[in-house]
Amino acid sequence: MASRQEQIIAVIDQLMTNTGTDVVGAAAVGLDGISFASRMAADVSTERVAAVAATIMGVTRRVGGELRIGAAEEVIIKANKGLFMVLPAGDQSLLAVNLRQDANLGLVRLEARDAARAISQIV
């Protein structure tokens, strides 16, 4: 039986395979900003990205609460050299995904949602 971390890595690998070269990194993160498992480029600090992803989701949930628009389903940040996406993976964790600038967002969103669901069942 693979460890929890290995199972999550397998989900992340699947996400990366299913989206071609669009996903350049991904991490499963606890609400406290600690990464459970990740595939990130060597020049990216997974620890920091994990903390930032949890912060973004926390603030987004707060916005959802203040505006009474319901539970946050995803956050997408579009920058001029890439995109960053965070979505809940169950109640206790998140999936953070780093994308190429011209990624096929429609496809990635569908695949990321599936991956988040799979991660929520593992953690």
Place this chain on the structure above:
Amino acid sequence: MSVERSSWQIKNEATLSELVQLMGLSADEAAILKSLQSAAQRQAPAMREDFYKRLLAHPQTAEYFSDINMNHMYDMLQTWFVELFCGVYDEAYARRRMKIGDTHVRIGLPVRYPLAMLDVAMKHAEDVARTHAQSDAAITAVRKVLALDVAVFNQAYEDRQIQALAEMVGNERLARRLLAGE
């Protein structure tokens, strides 16, 4: 800082009982302090005088008192000083002292000012301690209760920061990690 620290679980009034234990504030020391309460009462007006002379002479601190009833402030400060010598350092004491810390957080007062002003309180508290037959023991005791106040005052500020950030990011442990600059 990915390790969960047991100190993070100690909150509110429990912080004072923890600190009393940490500092080894004994029943004998509490009794010495209690026996000095009327001396503290006599010292309080002089302490209050020095305290506000200093605060009101400094423009950045004076501006906090521009529309405040000073007689009320004098009373509250003197009560605070005399209470250092109350002899019972329990949860109710902790609650009262923390509430004072909270008041200063709420008015947007940088923590350096109350901490620096404890110097005035220290001088007068030691003057009170010197009137005791065992003055060395009394001075040791008084320094401990003042150190407790420094700790509790600071804790009120830290608690507020953690609480505000935790509310914003949705998780206290994450807030602690962000404040630690991870």
